Amino acid sequence: MPLLDEHGRAVADxxxxxxxxxxxxxxxxxxxxxxxxxxxxxxxxxxxxxxLDPATAPExxxxxxxxxxxxxxxxPKAKDGxxxxxxxxxxxxxxxxxxIRATGHVLPDQWRMLRRCGVTTVEVxxxxxxxxxRRSFDVVDIAFQPAQDSGSALGLRRQRLRVA
Amino acid sequence: xxxxxxPLAPPAPAYPPHARTYxxxxxxxxxxxxxxxxxxxxxxxxxxxxxxxxEFKPLRLMNGLYLQLHAYMYRIAIPxxxxxATQLRQLAMIARxxxxxxxxxxxxxxxxxxxxxxxxxxxxxxxLAAVDMHGIQTSGNCIRNTTTDExxxxxPDEAADPRVYAEIIRxxxxxxxxxxxxxxxxxxxxxxxxxxxxxxxxxxxxVVVRKNAAGETGFEVWAGGGLGRTPVxxxxxxxxxxxxxxxxxxxxxxxxYNALGNRDNIxxxxxxxxxxxLGPDFLARVExxxxxxxxxxxxxxPEIVAQIAAHFAPPPFPRLADDPxxxxxxxxxxxxxxxxxxxxxRPHRQPGHASVTISLKPIGGIPGDCSAEQMEAVAALAERxxxxxxxxxxVQNLVLPHVRQDELFAVWEGLRAVGLATPNIGLVSxxxxxxxxxxxxxxxxxxxxxxxxxxxxxxxLDRQLDIxxxxxxxxxxxNACGHHHIGHIGILGVDKRGAESYQITLGGSATNDAAIxxxxxPGFPYDQVxxxxxxxxxxxVARRAAGExxxxxxxxxxxxxxxxxxxxxxx
Amino acid sequence: xxxxxxxxxxxxxxxxxxxxxxxxRVVWLxxxxxxxxxxxxxxxxxxxxxxxxxxxxxxxxRDQVVIGAYGAEVAIRDGIAVPVRFRxxxxxxxxxxxxxxxxxxxxx
Numbered sequence: 001m002p003l004l005d006e007h008g009r010a011v012a013d014x015x016x017x018x019x020x021x022x023x024x025x026x027x028x029x030x031x032x033x034x035x036x037x038x039x040x041x042x043x044x045x046x047x048x049x050x051x052l053d054p055a056t057a058p059e060x061x062x063x064x065x066x067x068x069x070x071x072x073x074x075x076p077k078a079k080d081g082x083x084x085x086x087x088x089x090x091x092x093x094x095x096x097x098x099x100i101r102a103t104g105h106v107l108p109d110q111w112r113m114l115r116r117c118g119v120t121t122v123e124v125x126x127x128x129x130x131x132x133x134r135r136s137f138d139v140v141d142i143a144f145q146p147a148q149d150s151g152s153a154l155g156l157r158r159q160r161l162r163v164a
Numbered sequence: 165x166x167x168x169x170x171p172l173a174p175p176a177p178a179y180p181p182h183a184r185t186y187x188x189x190x191x192x193x194x195x196x197x198x199x200x201x202x203x204x205x206x207x208x209x210x211x212x213x214x215x216x217x218x219e220f221k222p223l224r225l226m227n228g229l230y231l232q233l234h235a236y237m238y239r240i241a242i243p244x245x246x247x248x249a250t251q252l253r254q255l256a257m258i259a260r261x262x263x264x265x266x267x268x269x270x271x272x273x274x275x276x277x278x279x280x281x282x283x284x285x286x287x288x289x290x291x292l293a294a295v296d297m298h299g300i301q302t303s304g305n306c307i308r309n310t311t312t313d314e315x316x317x318x319x320p321d322e323a324a325d326p327r328v329y330a331e332i333i334r335x336x337x338x339x340x341x342x343x344x345x346x347x348x349x350x351x352x353x354x355x356x357x358x359x360x361x362x363x364x365x366x367x368x369x370x371v372v373v374r375k376n377a378a379g380e381t382g383f384e385v386w387a388g389g390g391l392g393r394t395p396v397x398x399x400x401x402x403x404x405x406x407x408x409x410x411x412x413x414x415x416x417x418x419x420x421y422n423a424l425g426n427r428d429n430i431x432x433x434x435x436x437x438x439x440x441x442l443g444p445d446f447l448a449r450v451e452x453x454x455x456x457x458x459x460x461x462x463x464x465x466p467e468i469v470a471q472i473a474a475h476f477a478p479p480p481f482p483r484l485a486d487d488p489x490x491x492x493x494x495x496x497x498x499x500x501x502x503x504x505x506x507x508x509x510r511p512h513r514q515p516g517h518a519s520v521t522i523s524l525k526p527i528g529g530i531p532g533d534c535s536a537e538q539m540e541a542v543a544a545l546a547e548r549x550x551x552x553x554x555x556x557x558x559v560q561n562l563v564l565p566h567v568r569q570d571e572l573f574a575v576w577e578g579l580r581a582v583g584l585a586t587p588n589i590g591l592v593s594x595x596x597x598x599x600x601x602x603x604x605x606x607x608x609x610x611x612x613x614x615x616x617x618x619x620x621x622x623x624x625l626d627r628q629l630d631i632x633x634x635x636x637x638x639x640x641x642x643n644a645c646g647h648h649h650i651g652h653i654g655i656l657g658v659d660k661r662g663a664e665s666y667q668i669t670l671g672g673s674a675t676n677d678a679a680i681x682x683x684x685x686p687g688f689p690y691d692q693v694x695x696x697x698x699x700x701x702x703x704x705v706a707r708r709a710a711g712e713x714x715x716x717x718x719x720x721x722x723x724x725x726x727x728x729x730x731x732x733x734x735x
Numbered sequence: 736x737x738x739x740x741x742x743x744x745x746x747x748x749x750x751x752x753x754x755x756x757x758x759x760r761v762v763w764l765x766x767x768x769x770x771x772x773x774x775x776x777x778x779x780x781x782x783x784x785x786x787x788x789x790x791x792x793x794x795x796x797r798d799q800v801v802i803g804a805y806g807a808e809v810a811i812r813d814g815i816a817v818p819v820r821f822r823x824x825x826x827x828x829x830x831x832x833x834x835x836x837x838x839x840x841x842x843x
Contacts, residue, residue, distance in 0.1 A: 085419055092457065132214070139201050145411075
């Protein structure tokens with residue numbers, strides 16, 4: 001599945017999702033919380049990530065975050081917006097600095113807001129019109145509230161968001 | 165940006181100099197143009213098939229566009245119910261050009277047009293933007309338009325001006341990155357007066373602006389109110405949130421809701437269900453979130469509050485005395501004017517002035533409807549007599565907030581000339597009604613013709629005055645847009661085996677003594693609702709004690725006498 | 736849309752209706768790829784052919800012509816199809832109240 005980085009460019013995806021009963025691959029691996037807790041991974045050098053389901057609060061995996069490089073969050077349907085709060089909490093409360101990846105049914109129209117909540121990358125459908133994703137990201141660049149991104153102050157509560 | 169050149173839009177808005185709306189600057193206007201470009205692009209993608217209807221629907225709803233029974237309906241935001249004359253004129257132009265010559269004011273203090281074409285929406289958006297208006301967040305599962313006291317800045321009992329904080333909420337909630345895909349819609353009401361004129365406890369969040377002994381501003385915060393299938397009155401979360409933490413506290417409430425609100429069942433997705441189910445744990449979670457968040461990031465800067473407050477500075481009132489001879493003489497001379505003044509004219513904090521409520525409930529008319537000609541007439545009267553300012557009430561009427569008492573007669577004459585001087589404010593024909601099945605795709609029964617029948621039955625003003633204050637609220641389905649639960653007499657239209665049936669609730673209230681009405685018994689068919697209302701009111705008149713309003717009598721004697729009168733004959 | 740979506744087998748003649756995507760107006764399926772603005776022009780499907788009618792209507796959704804397609808039972812009166820449910824009659828005939836501004840009702 002194509003992956004867009006924070007600049008709206010398609011990038012290669014080095015990560016592999018690993019089922020709980022599958023052997024660990026050599027490279028970067030996305031595991032469940034249960035496996036990350038159960039297995040001794042202290043000798044491993046390749047990066048680790050976790051797939052956070054929409055019902056799990058980031059606080060519940062806070063103990064795991066220091067050793068993780070990636071957290072995926074999911075929109076099961078585009079209108080299910082729990083991932084926005086998860087992403088913001090990961091940045092603001094847990095201080096997570098790694099990659100946050102949005103997965104699932106994400107619309108181009110949600111990409112700017114996900115980024116503002118602290119998301120880094122997004123999985124887009126095969127064959128997606130990447131130019132549309134870029135346009136949707138750029139079209140509204142004035143914001144009225146502080147978020148995990150920053151912009152230049154325009155007066156009152158408004159700011160102009162940085163171009164990615 | 166050439167798509168934004170719109171030949172229909174009038175030149176830069178020439179604001180009435182004193183209208184106390186929030187005045188847009190270049191940044192606000194640029195933002196609106198960006199949003200128009202975004203939604204125009206989404207419409208094009210939908211028409212090309214790049215967006216499915218399921219994907220497009222939440223996007224169009226967040227821009228105020230519904231698909232109703234006969235057509236798209238476009239709902240336009242009137243931020244906290246405040247309009248200036250230029251804006252009202254532009255709404256009249258839109259009504260004529262793209263609709264059928266009228267608009268419908270809603271209980272959320274917005275206006276909606278019933279016959280919009282999807283293809284016309286970008287042009288309508290540009291015409292709205294020309295007067296700093298839009299339809300952003302008038303629908304969808306996001307933070308909606310904030311409800312405010314229609315007499316804000318004019319009411320004698322006001323402790324603090326809610327408009328300033330309503331505008332701050334508007335800005336903060338506009339395209340909020342975290343709270344635009346909530347479990348369900350989210351409605352905030354804010355008032356600065358001890359008398360609740362906003363149905364505070366029927367909102368997802370209710371805020372009372374307060375001043376403490378030191379003169380500092382703070383907020384009493386309620387949450388978890390709502391009507392719909394499960395009516396619940398709000399719970400108080402806090403007696404005092406300091407001004408600088410206002411947005412932080414709202415963020416904390418919304419964070420808990422967005423994380424934990426029900427995503428599977430639309431009827432359990434409002435915050436009221438979460439508040440009810442979590443009990444005291446809801447408040448504990450909000451406080452925990454509030455305690456841990458980086459407060460400085462969300463701090464409300466007093467300087468910004470002051471800059472926004474400057475937009476709502478009082479108009480340059482002339483110094484006048486109350487009850488000037490011209491007003492007294494007109495009251496004595498003209499009984500029709502006196503009758504209107506008794507219902508429509510309210511005291512003002514500034515001596516020699518008054519607030520005027522304009523009834524959009526002519527006998528037999530459609531509650532909340534206003535023709536283009538009427539909008540223009542109200543705009544002209546506002547410019548001439550009311551500093552160019554108009555308010556929309558949650559009872560679907562209009563208000564001219566600041567009128568000189570010695571000009572009230574002229575205002576009345578101007579209103580009468582366009583059929584807007586019905587002297588029924590607060591009486592039984594001042595009915596709230598949702599559009600119902602005549603327009604709404606969700607409705608299970610009609611509302612408007614029921615309101616019309618009741619209004620015609622009680623057309624006689626003397627009889628209405630004898631009955632006194634009584635609020636009749638009508639909804640055409642369980643979603644309760646007509647606020648039937650909090651009407652003194654509430655009417656809910658349902659589908660009963662293919663026929664319209666109307667359930668009646670009694671004893672609801674939308675104000676400080678907020679209450680959910682009690683169901684009186686089995687429903688009535690369409691052609692018997694008016695008789696039922698008549699029976700209820702006759703019972704009240706027969707049983708009332710001196711000085712009792714309908715709702716007072718109901719609370720004293722309970723439902724039994726009403727049930728007996730309604731059902732004994734049939735049983 | 737809140738249109739009745741229960742897939743009960745049809746027992747009465749059916750017409751198929753939707754709203755037109757471009758302007759939202761109520762339309763009725765008149766034939767393959769054809770949508771009419773009045774119920775009089777609607778093609779009536781006997782109960783046994785209701786599934787085929789629904790398939791034609793849903794093709795209109797896939798073609799980005801209409802949205803919210805569904806079937807409505809009709810009774811044939813004097814050779815004209817009349818929707819059985821009150822809601823569908825309102826959709827066919829328009830609001831039961833004035834949908835244009837009324838004459839000014841002067842306050843007495």
